[in-house]
Amino acid sequence: MSGTLLRRLPYLAASTGAAVLFTLPFVWLISASLRPREYVFGTGFLPLPFAPANYAEAWSAVPLPTWLFNSVLVGVAAAAAVTISSAWVAFGFAYFRFPGRDLLFGLVLATMMLPFAVTMIPTYLIWSELRLTDTQVPLWAGNLFGSAFYIFLLRQFLLSLPREYFEAARVDGASYPQLFWKLAFPLIRPALLVAFVFEFKASWTDLLKPLIYLRNEELFTLPRGLKVVLDRFGYGGEQQWEVVLAGSVIATVPMLVLFFLAQRHFVEGIATSGRKG
Amino acid sequence: MGTATVPAGRRPAGVVPARRRPVRPGRSPSARREARWAYLFLAPWLVGFLAFQAGPMIASAWLSLTEYDVINEPRFTGLDNYRQLTSDPQVARSLGNTVLYTLLHVPLVMVLSLGLALLLHRVGRFQGFFRTVFYLPVMTPAVAVGILFLLLLNTQDGLVNRGLALVGVDGPSWTTDPDWILPGIVLMSLWSLGSTVIIYLAALQNVPRDLYEAASIDGAGRWARFRTVTLPMISGALFFTLVVNTIASLQMFTEVYTMYFGNRETQNRFNSDAATFYVIHLFQEAFQFLHMGFASAMAWLLFVIILLITLVQMKLGNRFVYYEGDDR
Numbered sequence: 001m002s003g004t005l006l007r008r009l010p011y012l013a014a015s016t017g018a019a020v021l022f023t024l025p026f027v028w029l030i031s032a033s034l035r036p037r038e039y040v041f042g043t044g045f046l047p048l049p050f051a052p053a054n055y056a057e058a059w060s061a062v063p064l065p066t067w068l069f070n071s072v073l074v075g076v077a078a079a080a081a082v083t084i085s086s087a088w089v090a091f092g093f094a095y096f097r098f099p100g101r102d103l104l105f106g107l108v109l110a111t112m113m114l115p116f117a118v119t120m121i122p123t124y125l126i127w128s129e130l131r132l133t134d135t136q137v138p139l140w141a142g143n144l145f146g147s148a149f150y151i152f153l154l155r156q157f158l159l160s161l162p163r164e165y166f167e168a169a170r171v172d173g174a175s176y177p178q179l180f181w182k183l184a185f186p187l188i189r190p191a192l193l194v195a196f197v198f199e200f201k202a203s204w205t206d207l208l209k210p211l212i213y214l215r216n217e218e219l220f221t222l223p224r225g226l227k228v229v230l231d232r233f234g235y236g237g238e239q240q241w242e243v244v245l246a247g248s249v250i251a252t253v254p255m256l257v258l259f260f261l262a263q264r265h266f267v268e269g270i271a272t273s274g275r276k277g
Numbered sequence: 278m279g280t281a282t283v284p285a286g287r288r289p290a291g292v293v294p295a296r297r298r299p300v301r302p303g304r305s306p307s308a309r310r311e312a313r314w315a316y317l318f319l320a321p322w323l324v325g326f327l328a329f330q331a332g333p334m335i336a337s338a339w340l341s342l343t344e345y346d347v348i349n350e351p352r353f354t355g356l357d358n359y360r361q362l363t364s365d366p367q368v369a370r371s372l373g374n375t376v377l378y379t380l381l382h383v384p385l386v387m388v389l390s391l392g393l394a395l396l397l398h399r400v401g402r403f404q405g406f407f408r409t410v411f412y413l414p415v416m417t418p419a420v421a422v423g424i425l426f427l428l429l430l431n432t433q434d435g436l437v438n439r440g441l442a443l444v445g446v447d448g449p450s451w452t453t454d455p456d457w458i459l460p461g462i463v464l465m466s467l468w469s470l471g472s473t474v475i476i477y478l479a480a481l482q483n484v485p486r487d488l489y490e491a492a493s494i495d496g497a498g499r500w501a502r503f504r505t506v507t508l509p510m511i512s513g514a515l516f517f518t519l520v521v522n523t524i525a526s527l528q529m530f531t532e533v534y535t536m537y538f539g540n541r542e543t544q545n546r547f548n549s550d551a552a553t554f555y556v557i558h559l560f561q562e563a564f565q566f567l568h569m570g571f572a573s574a575m576a577w578l579l580f581v582i583i584l585l586i587t588l589v590q591m592k593l594g595n596r597f598v599y600y601e602g603d604d605r
Binding site: 004005008011012014015018019022023024025026028029032040041085088089091092093095096097098099101104107108111113114115116117118119120121122123124125126128142144145146151176180201204205206207208211212222223226227230231234235241244245248249251252255256258259263266267270271273 | 311312314315316317318319321322324325326328329330332333334336337340347393396397399400401403407408409410411412413414416417418419420421424425426427428429431434435436468472475476478479517521524527528530531534535539540556559560563564569572573575576577579580583584587
């Protein structure tokens with residue numbers, strides 16, 4: 001036992017060194033956000049002098065609570081929409097046999113290659129035609145139609161379930177939607193969570209769509225709001241970096257919490273994405 | 278790992294026996310009914326595909342042949358936009374920056390991630406802890422990453438240059454010197470390599486142990502085992518990350534936009550030409566200058582570039598990637 005530990009020591013040391021290097025930016029971010037303005041760039045990694053009031057200032061200087069609320073709302077809508085619709089479609093691909101199935105599924109996979117930039121302008125024109133620009137609808141409603149990666153992921157998962165479950169339920173007179181809601185949906189819960197947390201994170205981080213669609217500050221999500229904070233309090237304004245940093249921490253912490261709560265699902269999702277190659 | 282484990286290469290013991298011939302509609306009423314239901318399940322995706330993917334692609338192709346400012350009707354101008362693409366210095370500059378960034382970012386991410394994954398593969402039960410540490414930067418919202426690195430890369434007071442000073446190096450002006458802006462962005466991008474590490478780690482865990490033992494018996498040293506066993510066995514994961522990271526970095530937007538754009542003050546203060554990435558320029562043309570036609574042409578050029586690069590990579594991939602089951 002101690003032999004293996006000894007053999008592992010060099011690897012442990014090197015990993016620790018790299019881990020410290022990767023953690024330093026976080027440590028600096030948090031401690032700098034807790035220092036008074038003139039000490040933001042101060043030496044050291046300790047939040048000294050200690051100035052937690054930075055957070056109160058950031059909280060009241062801009063509508064941070066509103067943005068936080070918006071981000072949660074849009075994130076949940078985006079994640080729930082994409083999870084349910086992708087599962088529905090994935091069930092179609094996994095359970096049924098019909099002409100053209102493999103061809104269609106190939107098409108689903110091919111859309112993963114399509115750059116967002118190519119569809120960005122016409123998609124904007126659609127929402128503009130529907131008079132839904134400067135609302136939060138375009139930030140999540142596109143997710144109601146499923147998304148290629150999640151359809152792929154959930155189909156894989158459905159394929160690993162024994163078909164007999166479903167046939168037995170069919171014999172008992174269950175309809176296809178019942179098969180989906182009552183049987184498949186609960187059984188693939190772990191994969192649904194993978195899709196949900198991934199999409200929630202993607203939505204929480206997205207800047208491009210809010211930049212395109214939102215003008216009214218009251219509707220902003222956190223990344224869009226944080227950009228305003230940077231432009232207003234950072235270089236553009238009075239160099240109140242402590243406010244900018246406190247805002248950045250407020251935007252980041254929920255994601256770190258989410259990761260610790262759903263770590264297994266994130267790792268699962270990434271590892272699966274690598275395996276499809 | 279627990280849940281969605283359908284290992285590569287093995288056919289899932291699935292709901293659908295894949296080799297059975299599909300039932301043709303019109304054979305029996307029940308088969309026809311089943312096919313109807315199938316399409317009902319597929320309907321959301323089909324609608325979304327037509328409305329938000331295929332439709333917009335066609336619309337974008339048409340718009341790229343027009344002059345369109347959203348207010349007035351599109352005016353057909355033939356290939357003018359494409360001609361302008363080839364002569365616009367901003368397009369050339371932003372494309373050059375983006376390609377250079379991709380050429381630096383992708384190989385660096387792959388090599389560093391592989392190094393880290395190989396380390397983590399050997400640290401035993403601490404692996405989960407380290408995996409978390411390297412993944413946390415990926416969870417950080419991109420705007421916050423941009424803000425953080427704008428300060429970390431600060432010439433006088435930034436953490437990076439202070440670190441360099443410790444080893445006697447006089448750090449460059451990462452955020453203001455046009456020659457150093459791109460390297461600074463690459464440096465920032467390396468912080469978020471966690472996903473790639475996790476993919477490699479999962480691949481390393483799937484390499485059968487007996488292959489290493491067999492290689493050792495044949496007298497293969499450490500390097501020979503790495504070259505003849507590890508690399509071929511994880512070539513699928515390497516290839517996947519090559520393709521995905523390339524596509525993503527050709528579309529780099531958020532962090533760089535946060536740092537250098539969107540604010541007249543910042544845009545003037547910094548030499549923003551050096552930070553103009555292709556999608557940033559595209560975004561500005563479309564939504565700030567309302568040159569929707571020209572921006573659509575830019576989008577199609579990007580699409581063609583990504584498609585060509587991906588096809589070339591696939592072609593190379595077929596030569597170098599070992600897929601489990603190839604020799605069965």
